[in-house]
Amino acid sequence: MMGAGPRRYSMLSRKPAVATSDEQTSKVRTRWRLWKDSKGGVAAIVAFSTIPMIAAAGLAADGLLAMLARAELSSAVDAGALAGARAFKQADLQAQARKYVYGNFNRGEIQEPPSVIVGQADGTVAVSATAVVPTNFMKLFGVDTMTVTAAATAQALGAGGMELSLVLDITGSMKGTKLSTLKTSANNLLNVLYKDQDTVENLAVAVVPFAGRVNIKPRREWMTTQPFLWQWWWTGCANERSGNAAYDDTPPATTKFPDFAPGGSVMNAGSYCPPNAALPLTASKATVKALIDGFQASGNTRTDIGMSWGWRTLSPKWRGVWTSGSTTPVDYDDPKVRKIAVLMTDGENTPWQSGDNESEAQTYAKLGNTCQGMKDNGIIIYTITFQAPANIDPYYSACATTPDHHFFSAPTEADLEEAFGRIGSEITRDNVRLVR
Structure with missing residues (x-):
């Protein structure tokens, strides 16, 4: 029988030593100190x-x-x-x-x-x-x-200065109280502008009374022909030019005006030419008032022609043309002067009544071209229809600078006076804007 040898244990079967209670306490204390330090x-x-x-x-x-x-x-x-x-x-x-x-x-x-x-x-x-x-x-x-x-x-805007053109319908349908109301309304506007003075610094007013044409007497040199003794029978009305010159501000030095010969004869022009001649930009209130007070109603309606002449009273291309040596109209971009036009009419355009070849629609197209050209050059436009058919209002609201603010429909005499009053109140307040 073999003797018993020494006992051997596998490393895998060795049990770990168990820590004593003192060692465990020491570890807990160490962890506590570390936690306190980190906190x-x-x-x-x-x-x-x-x-x-x-x-x-x-x-x-x-x-x-x-x-x-x-x-x-x-x-x-x-x-x-x-x-x-x-x-x-x-x-x-x-x-x-x-x-x-x-x-x-x-x-x-x-x-x-x-x-x-x-x-x-x-x-x-x-x-x-x-x-x-x-x-x-x-x-x-x-x-x-x-x-x-x-x-x-x-x-x-304008720094208080103004060039104003009053383009006013004095056709036959304006006779009676309508014409009287127009005179009162326009004079009230002058009173707002001038107050009790005859002239105001940097203020000038033009008046363009119109019917089938505009009377431009005595400026016969603007016409294409000037026959002998023409001064005795010339009514003062020119005909339209052709192309863009029919409604824009081309001066007569570039394109002259043909004779106005309704029915083929210049002798017939008097029936369609208003007796009151256009007044170019004028500083004197008394001069402007005298023309307005003398209005006589006659003839048919062509607002497109009236407005084209209104533009010509404000265009710097016509400086020195209306009145030799004049300093007006000033340039469009003159910072001291605003250019304003007021157009008033009481009815539809009637080109056929003066033998014109244009249709009514064509005359309104020309009016639209004129208004747009004026607005493109910074002219402020107010328009008023006075006891007029409602179907023409769109043409005049489109002509105005803005339809809502610059167009007035005046069905009564009181409404016409109010319209001129509101325009006067607004244009005498210096329009201002922030520029930077």
């Missing part, structure tokens, strides 16, 4: 990061305050510039502008009186202002105020 580090990090977070929140809040203040200051200087432009010709222009700046800003304190610079050459008023706004949060970090600035420029 203290996080607290420090949070503490240090809170300060910039608060500052950032304060900056955002005060930044919003600054944005609101800047927006309000911008609105205030806009109001100031517009007020100054409306008062362009008044001595207290700067005071008016500053009054509106102060009155429209409440979020801080304007440091100095707002700057107000007047551009006499182009009718502009430039206003700028700087304001100090108190902070709410940033004062905790030593920032008590913020500064905001704003600027605006407004322009007085």
Whole structure:
């Protein structure tokens, strides 16, 4: 029998040693100390990061305050510039502008009186202002105020000056109370423009009374033919030219006007030519009033021809043509002068009554071309239909600068007076706009 040898154990079967209670306690204490140390580090990090977070929140809040203040200051200087432009010709222009700046800003304190610079050459008023706004949060970090600035420029369109052409229907259907009402309405407009003065700086008025044609006496040199003794029987009315010149502002030096010979004879022209001749731009209220007071109604209606002559009284191409050596009409882009036309008619176009070859539709097409050409050159157009058929209103609303604002339908005499009154009230207020 073999003797027993030493006992051997496999490494796989060896059991791990069991830690003592002292060792376990030591490990728990070590972990606790590590957890306490990390908690203290996080607290420090949070503490240090809170300060910039608060500052950032304060900056955002005060930044919003600054944005609101800047927006309000911008609105205030806009109001100031517009007020100054409306008062362009008044001595207290700067005071008016500053009054509106102060009155429209409440979020801080304007440091100095707002700057107000007047551009006499182009009718502009430039206003700028700087304001100090108190902070709410940033004062905790030593920032008590913020500064905001704003600027605006407004322009007085025309800067108070005006060239006005009154294109007025004096056809036979205007006889009686209708013509009397027209005279009253037009004179009321003159009273608004001139008040008690006979002349006003940079104001000139033209009057184009029309029927089947427009009387341009005594300007026979504009005609293609001038036969001997023509001055004794020429009625004063020219015929239409051909092409675009029939309705645009081409001057007679470029294209002269043919004879008006209804029925083939110039001797018949008197039945369709109004007795009152057109008046070019004139400074004197008394001269304009005398023509209006002397209106005599006769003839048929051609608003397209009347309006084409209205354009010619305002076109700078005709400077020195109506009146030798005249400085009017001024250029279209003259910043000191607005150009305005008022067209009034009481009925449909009737080309057949004067033997014209055009259809009624063709005459309205010419009217539309004339109105568009005038508007393309910056002329403001008001149109009025007076006791006229409703079917013609679309032609005149389209002719006007805007259908809703510049077109008037006047079914009664009172409505006609009101229309002229509203036009007068509007055009005497200097139209203004913000330009930057």
